[in-house]
Amino acid sequence: MDECREAERLGAYGDGELSDAARAGMEEHLARCPACRAELNRLRALSHMLAAADEPAMPPAAMKRFHKAVDAMPMIELAHIAEVFGAAAASILVACCLWLLHARSSGVTSGQIPIWETVAIARHETTVTAPEEQLTQWIVQDLSEKTRHDQN
Amino acid sequence: MRGTRNGVATESRHLETTDRELVERARAGDPSAFHELLDRHAGFLYSMAVPLVGNAADAEDVVQETLLGAYRGLRAFEGRASVRTWLAAILIRQAALRRRHERKRMAASAQAATAVEGSRQFPSAATAADARIDVTAAIQGLSPDHREVIVLRELHGMSYDEMAQALGVPRGTVESRLWRARRQLQERLKEYLA
Numbered sequence: 220m221d222e223c224r225e226a227e228r229l230g231a232y233g234d235g236e237l238s239d240a241a242r243a244g245m246e247e248h249l250a251r252c253p254a255c256r257a258e259l260n261r262l263r264a265l266s267h268m269l270a271a272a273d274e275p276a277m278p279p280a281a282m283k284r285f286h287k288a289v290d291a292m293p294m295i296e297l298a299h300i301a302e303v304f305g306a307a308a309a310s311i312l313v314a315c316c317l318w319l320l321h322a323r324s325s326g327v328t329s330g331q332i333p334i335w336e337t338v339a340i341a342r343h344e345t346t347v348t349a350p351e352e353q354l355t356q357w358i359v360q361d362l363s364e365k366t367r368h369d370q371n
Numbered sequence: 372m373r374g375t376r377n378g379v380a381t382e383s384r385h386l387e388t389t390d391r392e393l394v395e396r397a398r399a400g401d402p403s404a405f406h407e408l409l410d411r412h413a414g415f416l417y418s419m420a421v422p423l424v425g426n427a428a429d430a431e432d433v434v435q436e437t438l439l440g441a442y443r444g445l446r447a448f449e450g451r452a453s454v455r456t457w458l459a460a461i462l463i464r465q466a467a468l469r470r471r472h473e474r475k476r477m478a479a480s481a482q483a484a485t486a487v488e489g490s491r492q493f494p495s496a497a498t499a500a501d502a503r504i505d506v507t508a509a510i511q512g513l514s515p516d517h518r519e520v521i522v523l524r525e526l527h528g529m530s531y532d533e534m535a536q537a538l539g540v541p542r543g544t545v546e547s548r549l550w551r552a553r554r555q556l557q558e559r560l561k562e563y564l565a
Contacts, residue, residue: 230546230549230550230553261564269556270526274526275417277417285409285434285438286406
């Protein structure tokens with residue numbers, strides 16, 4: 220179809236969607252372009268035809284169904300949130316399991332306690348009890364020597 | 372012209388404040404507010420859904436999914452668009468999801484696909500007893516993008532700015548899609564428009 224370049228803006232003109240300046244320009248153009256005037260009439264006829272089409276009426280049962288659905292929405296939303304948290308918890312659990320598996324395979328096992336851990340948990344009893352132990356050893360040694368001396 | 376079309380601007384301006392108040396109340400946990408929003412907009416959503424998805428049963432599902440989407444998105448609603456436009460945007464996305472799902476389902480079943488092809492044979496102007504049937508069929512025969520703009524503009528009288536917000540596309544895209552969609556409809560309905 221041999222079409223005027225302005226034809227593409229006819230729809231916006233017919234819909235009242237052009238700016239004031241563009242509308243004035245289009246009106247000037249329409250006054251001298253019979254092809255665009257005919258096209259504008261066809262567009263208007265189409266709009267009337269579409270507007271006359273039956274508007275789908277919503278069945279009353281549908282409205283009841285929607286209201287019921289709205290009532291159930293807080294629970295659906297809670298279930299959705301629980302689902303999200305559940306998935307997050309499962310992901311964390313899986314991540315922990317993988318980390319443990321990785322830790323084992325890289326040689327850090329329960330039988331091989333790292334040095335830093337041994338030092339950290341070591342009890343320093345030796346320094347506390349040393350004088351008492353030493354004293355006990357001296358007494359035992361002394362008594363042993365005395366017994367040996369008496370036997371001789 | 373239908374009721375949704377005449378006086379849309381004044382009606383929406385009048386209801387806008389109260390719609391937003393209802394959203395605020397629903398956000399605060401008032402269940403009756405969301406029911407009121409439903410009473411106010413369900414008819415609009417349903418009449419938009421039917422031509423978008425092509426049948427009443429799917430349209431009901433799409434409206435219900437739209438309501439759930441709106442309920443979940445209450446906190447994200449910023450009020451840049453009207454509540455009506457916001458709901459329309461959700462419905463358009465839900466309808467697109469439904470169509471995608473339907474396409475996958477049909478692709479998985481060769482038999483079903485054959486049946487659908489059969490059902491897509493719209494009556495021609497020469498055989499149709501009622502032009503209205505052909506109008507519905509012609510709208511159904513458009514691509515989803517073109518169908519959306521026709522439904523929003525011609526059946527619901529939305530402005531180009533509202534359509535751009537609802538569809539998430541620039542205003543220029545709305546205008547060009549509408550132009551092409553109207554061209555296709557003119558071609559399909561030429562016997563009535565001559």
